[in-house]
Amino acid sequence: MNEEVYKLALVKHYSQINPLCITLEMPFLAGQRRADAVVVEDQLVHGIEIKSDRDKLDNLLSQASDYLRVFDFVWLLVSKNHLKNARRSLPNSVGLLVLEEGALKIKRKAKQIKRLDKRAISLSLDRSTLSALLGEIEISHHRSNGFDLLAKRLSDKANISMLRIGFRSQILRKYEEGYITFMRETGQTIHYEDLLNLGPHRMIR
Template sequence: MLKLKDSDIRSVLLSNLDKRHKDEEGTKVVNEMGVLHGQSRVDVAVINGILHGYEIKSESDNLERLPSQMNDYNKVFDRMTIVVQRKYLDEVKKLIPNWWGIMLVTRYKGKLHLREIRKGRLNKNVDPFSLSHLLWRGEAIDILKEKGLQKGYLSKPRHDIYEKICNSVPLDELQAIVNQRLKMRGNWKVH
């Protein structure tokens, strides 16, 4: 039997997410969403009331990058789910935080299926500064303007702009703003 690739699993995951969120107006499913200015890329992100990342590890992958990816994802996502094949299930259970969900990819009668092994929970440790890195510079400037905080910041580097936002906007409000801005981005990497 041929080894599954990321693209095989992504296809069944996207189909599953489409069914799950089809009646939710305003939900956006994004492929290969960069976090921390591209330091890591989550395979699939669902943006609705929360930011939910899905990381795929097929049997063609290895887990070498997972610790650094986890470190980045833990700073940004409200929820995370890892989608794995049985080959990595036990190892992944030991590696990932308890708040991450786990989905198992199985093959039955030639078709791929997803089974929830562990339901994820909300991340209580989102880092506002890392979250703000999801904003494009223009979006961050617009937020400062909307809050009347732009004076002296229009020509500052992104780092300073993000810092100003984080020091001026409570985390729950920042999460809502970032989600809204990501959803407003037209056909940006949308599935």
């Protein structure tokens, strides 16, 4: 099965819990990484990586390590064939989901990450969010300042709570409208083409 089959099952599963937002292929860490799916549920952000039968697990640990720096909960959705190796190679904080007969099954629950990385979250913010948060804590900055400098200033001065709230708010600002459109336009059955409303091209900048 290809990745789209997994994405469809994932969206069906999470849309039933009435999250604030679901989005697909969301960049983070200054675009160095891309989360296959992100779910905002109440005050928490879930990052989900997908590994289908067509994918290799060579870089899985490094990918998961970056997710664990940024997201409150981290999940891996895998094929049955990958489950054993994934369970063995990933820390227990990463939840494991398997696609069985078209539905997701939880094989291991994710644990909330209590110690997120301020620098990593700052690098996952866009310039407008960085500027807004720097303004809130009265840190001077100039329009000509580079992105990396703004991210460093923010991570040095802001507390983790502010960064988490800013990251969550940014996701909702960019992707919530696409999710609302998705929920309004889909019927009882979700089709592959419906997922287009959740992709990066629906992002509001």
